[in-house]
Amino acid sequence: MLDDRAKLLLKALVERYIADGQPVGSRTLSKASGLELSPATIRNVMADLEDLGLIVSPHTSAGRVPTARGYRLFVDTMLTVQRNQLVAPELAPEQPQKVIANAAQLLSNLSQFVGVVMAPRRTSVFRHIEFLRLSERRLLVIIVSPEGDVQNRVIFTDVDYAPDQLVEAANVLNAHYAGLAMEQVRERLKTEVERLRGEVAALMQAAVSVGSEALSQAQDEVVISGERNLLSVSDFAGDMHNLRRAFDLFEQKTQLLRLLDVSSQAEGVRIFIGGESQVVPFEDLSVVSAPYEVDGQVVGTLGVIGPTRMPYDRMIEIVDITSKLVTNALSHRR
Known part of the structure; x- marks a missing residue:
């Protein structure tokens, strides 16, 4: 446990380091804290904070910088957020994919760091299917999800379907199977295929197969915007190794998905500080994230990735x- 004086000095040190990016010495800390303390007293408190693992002294400087543990204590117990100071443009209630892309860009623009949004989780349910003949034995399958997302897939067929066959297949699927998961449709088609003409049944089964793949691929997509912003962050500018690791994280996305999935299980904003867990294994990166909803149900997560000194x-x-904003845009279009 820290006494009030130690807490005030730690708070002042973290805030000064976030603002300047330079190790904080006792003289600077004395001015920043506003406390009437001698340099020797401040040095003693800083030594105690260092013993507790809250600050550390870089070998090239006499000043101190916060550790991940120091940032965590600052964020959890000393941070005050001034609400309603930020003016952000509304997100128009458009197709979910467009809302997600716009949200990632908005996060990046406002933060000047990296914006990430995990697309809404969906089941592989379709609302509408259409077939479009592209050429002989080559068709475009157009699949519309309940959320309004549109997935297009090209399929190659054994026979050249006539326009009336394409219409028939689409009509049967839309009339009898819309609203069901693709896996359910596939199972039902196996038992009901006898009452359908062979060619049409084969076409419907092909459509269900590519539709299931298309809708599952659309799930758990992470949209990232503003990766290049890290190039101008002083904490990364001179460290190509850390930059490369960060860009690998954005490229692979698996770890990002795991992180955002953890965030979606909690209410409100969560902060992950680099190096304090395996969720964010990079010392110099932190993630601030929050879930978003559609009609009262949490369906995804979004956040900002930037330097620990943010x-x-x-x-x-x-x-x-x-x-x-994302919650409103996605809920209002339904």
Whole structure:
């Protein structure tokens, strides 16, 4: 447990380091904290904070910088967020994919770091299917999800279907199977195929196969915007190794998905500080995230990824407001 004086000095040190990016010495800390303390007293408190693993002294400087543990204590107990200071543009209630892309860009623009949004989770249910003949034995299958997402897939067929056969197959699927998961449709087609003409049944089964693949691929997609912003962050500019690791994280997306999935299980804004867990294994990266909803149900997560030395109060406000904007945009279009 820290006494009030130690807490105030730690808070001042973290805030000064976030603002300047330079190790904080005792003289600077004395001015920043506003406390009437001698340099020797401040040095003693800093030594105690260092013993507790909350700050560390880079070998090239006499000043101190926060550790992941120090940031965590600051974020959990000392951070005050000024609400309603941020003006953010509304997100228009468009197709979900467009809303998600716009949200990632908005997060990036407002934060000047990296914006990430996990697309809404869906079941592989279709609302509508159409067939379009592209050429002989080559068809475009157009699949519309209940959320309004449109997936297009090209299939190659054994026979050249006539226009009336394409219409018949689409009509049967839309009339009898819309609203069901593709797996259910596939099972029902196996038992009901006798009452359908052979060619049409084969076409419907092919459509269900590519439809299931298309809708499952659309799930758990992570949209990322603003990766290049990290190039201008001083914490990364001179460290190509850390930059490469960060860009690998964005490219692979698997770890990002795991992180965002964890975030979706909690209410409100969550902060993951680099190095304190396996969720964010990079010392110099932090993630501020929040879930968003559609009609009262959590369906995805969004957030900002940036340097550990980020203005957390502003990032919390940006993420919180963007999650509300996405919730409104996706809920209002239904």
